[in-house]
Amino acid sequence: MFELLGIPPQALFGQLLIGLINGAFYAMLSLGLAVIFGLLNIINFTHGAQYMMGAFVAYLSLTHLGLAYWWALLLAPIAVGLFGILLERTMLHRLYKLDHLYGLLLTFGLALIVEGFFRNQYGSSGLPYSIPAELRGGYNLGFMFLPTYRAWVVVASVIVCFGTWFVIERTKLGAYLRAATENPTLVQAFGVNVPRMVTLTYGFGVALAAFAGVMAAPIYQVSPLMGANLIIVVFAVVVIGGMGSILGAIVTGFGLGVIEGLTKVFYPEASNTVIFVIMAIVLTIKPAGLFGRAT
Amino acid sequence: MDRGTRITFLAMVALLVAAPYVLYPVFLMKVLCFALFACAFNLLVGYVGLLSFGHAAFFGSAGYVTAYTVKMWGLPPELGILLGAVTGAALGLVIGWLAIRRQGIYFAMITLALSQIVFFYAVQAPWTGGEDGIQSVPRGHLFGVVDLQRPLGMYYTVLALFLAGFLLVYRIIHSPFGQVLKAIRENEPRTVSLGYETDRYKLLAFVLSAMLAGVAGGTKSLVFQLASLTDVQWQMSGEVVLMTLVGGLGTIFGPVVGAAVIVTMQNYLAEFGSWVTIIQGFIFVVCVLTFRRGIVGEIMGRFGPKGAAPTGGGH
Structure with a gap:
């Protein structure tokens, strides 16, 4: 077997795949954050908790209702999305006229409540969720073994990400959305119900997080704190990419996942921090982010 | 200081001097360490309008440095805390x-x-002791004279440090430098157009705030004779935000009141485990x-002179 820089190809491609998977989650989560931020001007700190809730909906609907993975993939975004809409209608919408920092503080508090609640109910250790029968097994590609489920995660997240990009950049609804991001008062004057659009956008961003949570359930264990540390990495991804561009969020998410995977191969000690270090470097060179507009 | 502030300040000092004869000194010292930490944080968020969500880094790493230098190098406590502040x-x-x-x-x-x-550095580096942290840190003798093993010796040292930090923050806020900081908070582009290099002011305020957070962290590691991962975690950054918010952003006494409220709450709820997180x-x-506006902000809004209270957001 040949070796690359002293690393067996199995390990290299294995880590690349893991990196790609992590990148898929970074992409989906930072996409949701960017969509929410664009219209609401709020950084949704609850995003990690909502991702976790998605995974828990999958776990609970399987253990209590006997509903399989595919149902969870449909149910979790709806349920958690409705929860998000409830939050937006009862609390978040009071903050739009205030300093943006209050939105951050409110959603931080909500994240503490949600994560604390799940920790009370289910403890902090992970709960197993098995891979659905249709997606077990894998393919031998010659140079590596590719588990079907992981291939599915990458493909599905790419489809979801580009679907979102298409809706926002290429449809009439997306045009309203982009217009409202630029100037909500004017769009409202044209007869578009902007407050309802804001509510639905928040619901959609949250639903995206829940969808990612269901996808993550069979890979990582389902645990109350699974989103807490992830969300900070996603923040760094958002800072690196800049929130001005949907495509930018997707590319940055996948790219950083792969870089993180490679770091695990070549310099494992830094794999936890590499994304933060990249963020620091990007800030010195291009403070607005790779795809961002200056704020 | 105006009359109201001076009276409140003297009352606070009197209360804190007498407190250890009534309340448990370790509890009070915890309150004072967090009060200093929150005052440092408030300098930044309340007077420059910069919300830092990473202040645990300064608090916690200073704790490690103080604990390590005092325990391993045998430095006296005053030098340990100084090194914590430098860190x-x-x-x-x-x-x-x-x-x-x-x-x-x-x-x-x-x-x-x-x-x-x-x-993550604190998790991985060998000298920080990983999950165990740095334990049984000796308190030593302050300037070789005051025995910090005695609860009251330690308490009055912590009180002196807290008051020094509190007065420093007060002095900074009421200096010409502090006026520029407030101008940046209200309208940064305008401050720039007046010819101030706002970035330098913001950076200096950030360093001062981080230094005071370091003093608080170093002192806390001596009080509890322990430096651990709890103090560098992001949850700790969230806690100091909460303390300042509860007490009142941009008020002098707010962070002190907020720290007292939150630490008291944590003490009473400690047995309920993760309920503390939910309640926070x-x-x-x-x-x-x-x-x-927080507790102090509300009081000032109701009873204080007109315009004394911060407006509580809204741009």
């Missing part, structure tokens, strides 16, 4: 230099992300929705 300031210089490139929520996200580097989250939500 906080140096880290503040690096993190602040990077973070002030962006404003608003980006600033918060950047400080949070950078503080995670410090956290709940307080966050209630404060943001209905109580943005």
Whole structure:
């Protein structure tokens, strides 16, 4: 077997795949954050908790209702999305006229409540969720073994990400959305119900997080704190990419996942921090982010 | 100081001098350490309008440095705390230099992300003791004279440090430098157009805040004779935000009151485990929705002179 820089190809491609998977989650989560931020001007700190809730909906609907993975993939975004809409209608919408920092503080508090609640109910250790029968097994590609489920995660997240990009950049609804991001008062004057659009956008961003949570359930264990540390990495991804561009969020998410995977191969000690270090470097060179507009 | 502030300050000093004869000194010292930490944080968020979500990095790493130098190198406590303060300031210089490139929520996200580097460093570095932290740190003798093993000796040392930090923050806020900071908070582009290099002011405020957070962290590691991962975690950054918010952003006494309230609550609820997190989250939500001026801000708004209270957000 040949070796690359002293690393067996199995390990290299294995880590690349893991990196790609992590990148898929970074992409989906930072996409949701960017969509929410664009219209609401709020950084949704609850995003990690909502991702976790998605995974828990999958776990609970399987253990209590006997509903399989595919149902969870449909149910979790709806349920958690409705929860998000409830939050937006009862609390978040009071903050739009205030300093943006209050939105951050409110959603931080909500994240503490949600994560604390799940920790009370289910403890902090992970709960197993098995891979659905249709997606077990894998393919031998010659140079590596590719588990079907992981291939599915990458493909599905790419489809979801580009679907979102298409809706926002290429449809009439997306045009309203982009217009409202630029100037909500004017769009409202044209007869578009902007407050309802804001509510639905928040619901959609949250639903995206829940969808990612269901996808993550069979890979990582389902645990109350699974989103807490992830969300900070996603923040760094958002800072690196800049929130001005949907495509930018997707590319940055996948790219950083792969870089993180490679770091695990070549310099494992830094794999936890590499994304933060990249963020620091990007800030010195291009403070607005790779795809961002200056704020 | 105006008359009202001076009377409140003297009352606070009198209360704190007498307190250890009534209340448990370790509890009071914990309150004072967090009060100093919150005052340092408030200098930045309340008077420059910069919300740092990474202040645990300065607090916690200073704790490690103080604990390590006092235990392993046998340094006296005053030098240990001094080194902790230097650590906080140096880290503040690096993190602040990077973070002030962006404003608003980006600033918060950047400080949070950078503080995670410090956290993972503390997890991996051999000298910080990983999950165990640095335990049984000797308190030693202050200037070779005051025995800090005695509860009251330690208490009055912590009190002196707290009061020095409190007065320093007061002095900074009421100096010409502080006026420029407030101008940046109110309208940064306008301050720039008046010819101030706002980035330098923001960076200096950030370093001062990080240094004071370092003093608080170093002192706490001597009080509890322990430096651990709890103090560098992002949850700790959230706690100091909560304390300042509850007490009142941008008020002199707010962080002190907020720290007292939150530490007392944690003490009473310690046995309920993760309920503490839920209740803290709940307080966050209630404060943001209905109580943005905080305890001291509300009191000043009701009883203080007109215009004395901060407005509590709104741009």
